[in-house]
Amino acid sequence: MIASREKIPGVVIAGLRGGSGKTIISLGITAAWRARNITVAPFKKGPDYIDAGWLSRAAGRPCYNLDTYLCAQSVVQASYLAHSQSCDIAMVEGNRGLYDGIDMNGTTSTSELAKLLDLPVVLVLDCTKSTRTMAAVLMGCMQFDPDINICGVILNRLAGKRHEGKVRANIERFCNIPVLGALPKLKQEDFPERHMGLVTSEEHEESDASLARARQVALDNIDTDELFRRVISYKGHGLPVVDNARQDAIPSVNTEKKPKAATNNFNGPPNVTIGVVRDSAFQFYYPDNLEALKNLGARIKFISPLSQSDIPDVDAIYMGGGFPETHAAQLSANQAFRDNLKALSRKGLPIYAECGGLIFLGESICLDDVVYTMAGILPLRFGLSKQPQGHGYTEVEVVNENPFYARGEVLRGHEFRYSKVLSIDYGDTAMAFKMTRGKGILEKKDGFFKDNTFGTYTHIHALGTTCWAPSLIAQARRFKASGPQIL
Structure with missing residues (x-):
C-alpha cells in the first residue's frame, strides 16, 4: 500500500528548542508558496492542535499530525504519502529541538521523523545574543547524526544587519551550509501567546491579517524560491517501508478532494x-x-x-x-x-x-x-x-x-x-x-x-x-x- 503511492517532496522545519520561531517561519513559507500557486500539504510533528490549525489556514487545506508515539511508523509514513498526493510540496513543522525525544535514542524526535520520511531539514537558529557560537551549534547538529540532511538554515531574532553579517560569515566558513533566510525580532502582537501556546486561529480576531504579515515577513527575509528548488531537487534515499508490530497500515485514507462514500461493516442502522x-x-x-x-x-x-x-x-x-x-x-x-x-x-x-x-x-x-x-x-x-x-x-x-x-x-x-x-x-x-x-x-x-x-x-x-x-x-x-x- 505504501509503495504504490508516489512520494511528494517535502521539508522539515526544525529548531534547537521549543519557542525558537519554527511556527511563524513555517506559516510564512507556506503562505508565500500558496500565494505563488504552489499547493502545500501541511503537517505538524507531534501532538498539537494550535500550530496545526494555523498551518491549515495558511495552506488552505487540512493539516495532519505525524506522531510516532501515537501511531506506528508505517501509519505515519502512509499518512504522509496519502495526504500529500495532490500537492506540489509538503511542509512539516517539527516540535521542540531537532533531536529531542522521549529517550536517549531520540525516539519520537523531529530528527526521527525526518529520517523516517527521508526529508531534508531546514534548521531555524535563534541567534539572540550570539554570533560565532551559532556555527558551532550548527556543526554539532550536523555531526550528531550524519543521516540528517540539513539543507539550509534560517537565522531568527537578529538584532540588525551587523549581527546578521557576523552569523552568516561564520556559518558559511565553518559549516558550508546555505543561509536561506535571516529574520529580525518580530512583534508579538501578530501572533499573541497565552498559557498553552499561540492563540488559536479561530479566536484570533485578525488571523488572516496575521498570516498575511507572516507571508510578507517570509518574502522579505527568506529566499522561498531557493528553498523550494532545494526541496524539489532533494533525491534522498527513498522512503523505506517499515514494519511495526503496533499497527500494520493506515485505515483507508481518502486522497480525493471530495469525500468518498463510506462502507458500512456494522450490523444495525446503516448511518x-x-x-x-x-x-x-x-x-x-x-x-x-x-x-x-x-x-x-x-x-x-x-x-x-x-x-x-x-x-x-x-x-x-x-x-x-x-x-x-x-x-x-x-x-x-x-x-x-x-x-x-x-x-x-x-x-x-x-x-x-x-x-x-x-x-x-x-x-x-x-x-x-x-x-x-x-x-x-x-x-x-x-x-x-x-x-x-x-x-x-x-x-x-x-x-x-x-x-x-x-x-x-x-x-x-x-x-x-x-x-x-x-x-x-x-x-x-x-x-x-x-x-x-x-x-x-x-x-x-x-x-x-x-x-x-x-x-x-x-x-x-x-x-x-x-x-x-x-x-x-x-x-x-x-x-x-x-x-x-x-x-
Missing part, C-alpha cells in the same frame, strides 16, 4: 449522526479522528454551546478539547444547552469528551474566585493553575468496564492542561483508565464515565487508537436503534 461540538471554545480535533468516523458511515453535524440553545437530533456527541476557561461566562450563561445535554446524557446518549470537553461535563470551573456552572453531568469541579498540571504523552490501561473500551486494552495518547480538579465524587469503578504514563484526572486514574457519558484528559489519535471510532459508532447505532428520544 448515524455524530454531533461534534466545535466552536472557538472547543476546537481541538485531529482531522483523522473526524475522517475515521466518516469512513465508518457517520454524518458529522457541528454544534456549539456558545451559539445554540437546542441540541439537534444526533445519535452521539464528540466533544474535543479547547479553551472552555476563556469562554466560561458564555458557556455558563447558556443554561438551555447545558440542561439539554444533561437530559440527553441521562437518556443514554453516547457522549465522548476530551480535556476541555471533560471540563464542560463537570459541575463547575472556578476562575479568579468566580464559579461558573457547567453541564453538571459528571461530579467534578475544576479550577485553573498557572503551571501545567499534565503535559506530555500518556499510556493507559483499561481496567474497568465502560461504554467505549474493552478491559485490558492499552492506549496511547497525550495530555496538555492547566486545569485541575478541585473536588470529585467517584467510586472505585467509575474511572476506566489506570495511567502507566501521565497524570490523568486523579491519582493516576482517568476516563470518568457515567451511563454512556465518558470524559478523559487523554487525547487519542484515531489512527493509533483504532478501536475508538468503531466503538463510538457502535454506541451511536445502539442509541439510534433504541428509538426516538423525547426531552
Whole structure:
C-alpha cells in the first residue's frame, strides 16, 4: 500500500528548542508558496492542535499530525504519502529541538521523523545574543547524526544587519551550509501567546491579517524560491517501508478532494449522526479522528454551546478539547444547552469528551474566585493553575468496564492542561483508565464515565487508537436503534 503511492517532496522545519520561531517561519513559507500557486500539504510533528490549525489556514487545506508515539511508523509514513498526493510540496513543522525525544535514542524526535520520511531539514537558529557560537551549534547538529540532511538554515531574532553579517560569515566558513533566510525580532502582537501556546486561529480576531504579515515577513527575509528548488531537487534515499508490530497500515485514507462514500461493516442502522461540538471554545480535533468516523458511515453535524440553545437530533456527541476557561461566562450563561445535554446524557446518549470537553461535563470551573456552572453531568469541579498540571504523552490501561473500551486494552495518547480538579465524587469503578504514563484526572486514574457519558484528559489519535471510532459508532447505532428520544 505504501509503495504504490508516489512520494511528494517535502521539508522539515526544525529548531534547537521549543519557542525558537519554527511556527511563524513555517506559516510564512507556506503562505508565500500558496500565494505563488504552489499547493502545500501541511503537517505538524507531534501532538498539537494550535500550530496545526494555523498551518491549515495558511495552506488552505487540512493539516495532519505525524506522531510516532501515537501511531506506528508505517501509519505515519502512509499518512504522509496519502495526504500529500495532490500537492506540489509538503511542509512539516517539527516540535521542540531537532533531536529531542522521549529517550536517549531520540525516539519520537523531529530528527526521527525526518529520517523516517527521508526529508531534508531546514534548521531555524535563534541567534539572540550570539554570533560565532551559532556555527558551532550548527556543526554539532550536523555531526550528531550524519543521516540528517540539513539543507539550509534560517537565522531568527537578529538584532540588525551587523549581527546578521557576523552569523552568516561564520556559518558559511565553518559549516558550508546555505543561509536561506535571516529574520529580525518580530512583534508579538501578530501572533499573541497565552498559557498553552499561540492563540488559536479561530479566536484570533485578525488571523488572516496575521498570516498575511507572516507571508510578507517570509518574502522579505527568506529566499522561498531557493528553498523550494532545494526541496524539489532533494533525491534522498527513498522512503523505506517499515514494519511495526503496533499497527500494520493506515485505515483507508481518502486522497480525493471530495469525500468518498463510506462502507458500512456494522450490523444495525446503516448511518448515524455524530454531533461534534466545535466552536472557538472547543476546537481541538485531529482531522483523522473526524475522517475515521466518516469512513465508518457517520454524518458529522457541528454544534456549539456558545451559539445554540437546542441540541439537534444526533445519535452521539464528540466533544474535543479547547479553551472552555476563556469562554466560561458564555458557556455558563447558556443554561438551555447545558440542561439539554444533561437530559440527553441521562437518556443514554453516547457522549465522548476530551480535556476541555471533560471540563464542560463537570459541575463547575472556578476562575479568579468566580464559579461558573457547567453541564453538571459528571461530579467534578475544576479550577485553573498557572503551571501545567499534565503535559506530555500518556499510556493507559483499561481496567474497568465502560461504554467505549474493552478491559485490558492499552492506549496511547497525550495530555496538555492547566486545569485541575478541585473536588470529585467517584467510586472505585467509575474511572476506566489506570495511567502507566501521565497524570490523568486523579491519582493516576482517568476516563470518568457515567451511563454512556465518558470524559478523559487523554487525547487519542484515531489512527493509533483504532478501536475508538468503531466503538463510538457502535454506541451511536445502539442509541439510534433504541428509538426516538423525547426531552
